[in-house]
Amino acid sequence: AQTVTQSQPEMSVQEAETVTLSCTYDTSESNYYLFWYKQPPSRQMILVIRQEAYKQQNATENRFSVNFQKAAKSFSLKISDSQLGDTAMYFCAFMKHVQGAQKLVFGQGTRLTINP
């Protein structure tokens, strides 16, 4: 079974600093997809970034980038120049294919606070 582990329940940094959130996963599949979702206090789940396992290049979306280490099964999220609006829960997720559909398995989440 696939599992996703986020080892940092909470993190806190000052505005404008860079922060890295950790995520490891366990799977026997060779082709899969990984995601980071952001959940602000409004509770809405917002996609931050995605990574295809077959791509060696790390995904980047503006201030957000990932460090994908396939052999180590590690998928960390780096937020550069952090902003107050980045304060949220961040969930790492693994996508697996089951009967033609995609199922997301989530980690426990990391609560990130950006301090002014």
Add this chain to the structure above:
Amino acid sequence: DAGVIQSPRHEVTEMGQEVTLRCKPISGHNSLFWYRQTMMRGLELLIYFNNNVPIDDSGMPEDRFSAKMPNASFSTLKIQPSEPRDSAVYFCASSPINRGSGNTIYFGEGSWLTVV
């Protein structure tokens, strides 16, 4: 383009009452998912549909829960009778089906259910 639309956004009900949560997926998406989020258990997949057909309902907690998708643009999650432990945020999500590749799953804003 409208996202996944859920209703109601918030509901408070008394134990024993029937609760119906509604979802309209993104137009053109073939997969629909119901997730539940609680503090204790995090994000759990309850059930998902492909082309209106339930594929996997192994995450449905018990017989009090049922889900239907009568057409491609509408789904319901029903709890009857409701219990206090059902209090949670229920998310509906959708994605297109594209065999062999991972598609992003888009979430609605969630339905916050409180059973008293």
